[in-house]
Amino acid sequence: MSSGIRFESVTVAYDGNVVLDALDLAVEPGEVMALLGPSGSGKTTALRAVAGFVRPASGRVYLGERDVTDLPPHRRGIGMVVQQYALFPHMRVEDNVAFGLKARKVAKSEIRARVAEALEMTGMAAYARRHPRELSGGQQQRVAIARALAIRPGVLLLDEPLSALDARLRSGMLAELARLHRELPDVSILYVTHDQVEALTLADRIAVMDRARLQDCGTPHELxxxxxxxFTASFVGNANLLPVTVGEGGVSFGGREVEVGTDGIARGAQATLCVRPHLVGLGSGPNQLTGTVDEIQWRGATHRLYVDVDGHRLMADLRELKAPPAHGDAVTLHFAPEDAVLLPAGGSHD
Incomplete structure (x- = not known):
């Protein structure tokens, strides 16, 4: 069963405090959409509005062509996985996975087949007779995913599903979720996270949330x-953000002329120059900036330099240097004009 998700001007408020403000967003059938943002940005509220756990003060929620705004959660046909797994500790794995099917009064013979299918898909078939306490955190999360998939939902909601796992398990589960998405191409997935790596790795598109509002939406590459x-520049990956003044054919920063495209921004306007740390080079080249090394961090494959340029701290991620500069050294950085993006000053959508 395939169905997308559509928010039409969905607003949610608690005691007069708006926690989701007029959200317009569509998740296409079969798409993975990540809702990315800091705590309090409205992303989990949006997911709960789809699940039916919160009632919008205004606006409508659609699953496919169905208006589900007034439907209770159990009638929406949605699979959901939350951060703390929410498994029943007294039930064996197979009974946890069967729970939603029994609630829907599915025939016993079909329940057995669907439970086996979901456990096989998540690599947990060998653990069917165990209790949750006998499983690792990663295994418990697989069971929670199996339970959500057993009902064969058109929509799967994932609310910070990996945040309770350590880094190694999180990386493995990301790969598993990507594999599941390939095996279930018709299932629409709404994935709530504050982790940019998860969003960039898994999502077809990312909706960036801040202060209860949608700030930006696009493919990981676009964003x-x-x-x-x-806000998008700083939250989706690291970014150097420099205040500049738009001139003719470029911008000025600290009295220096910097070559960059200025389409759509008027001459004389204040703007922000965005350049990613891995696109900043050391030594001479186009758009040179000189400064003093404030800090250097070795990160295995790269060194990250923090360089003070006229009171602004620039980051440069450089492939491992045999003789890295030291704290206090004067250095020259550069970046190509095509690697910089010019943003309006202020930088968020109001």
Whole structure:
């Protein structure tokens, strides 16, 4: 069963406090959409509105062509996985996975087949008779995913599903979720996270949330290479954000002329220059900036330099240097004009 998700001007408020403000967003059938943002940005509220756990003050929620705004959660046909797994500790794995099917009064013979299918799909078939306490955190999360998939939902909601796992398990589960998405191409997935790596790795598109509002939406590549706002630039990957004044054929920063495209921004306007740290080079080249090394971090494959340029701290991620500069050294950085993006000053959509 395939169905997308559509928010039409969905607003949610608690005691007069707006926590989701007029959200318009569509998740296409079979698409993975990540809702990315800091705590309090409205992303989990949006997911709960789809699940039916919160009632919008205004606006409508659709699953496919169905208006589900007034439907209770159990009638929406949605699979959901939350951060803390929410498994029943007294039930064996197979009974946890069967729970939603029994609630829907599915025939016993079909329940057995669907439970086996879901456990096989998540690599948990060998653990069917165990209790949750006998499983690792990663295994418990697989069971929670199996339970959500057993009902064969058209929509799967994932609310910070990996945040309780350590880094190694999180990486493995990301790969598993990507594999499941390939095996279930008709299932629409709404994935809530504050982790940019998860969003960039898994999502077809990312909706960036801040202060209860949608700030930006696009493919991971679009948001990384050409963010529309300062908030997106800083939240989706690391970014150097420099205050500049728009001139003719470029911008000025600290009295220096910097070559960059200025399409759509008027001459004399204040703007923000965005350049990613890995696109900043050391030594002479186009758009040179000189400064003093404030800090250097070795990160295995790269060194990250923090360089003070006229009171602004620039980051440069450089492939491992045999003789890295030291704290206090004067250095020259550069970046190509095509690697910089010019953003309006202020940088967020109001």
């Amino acid at each position: 990384y290479r050409a963010p529309k706002t300062q």
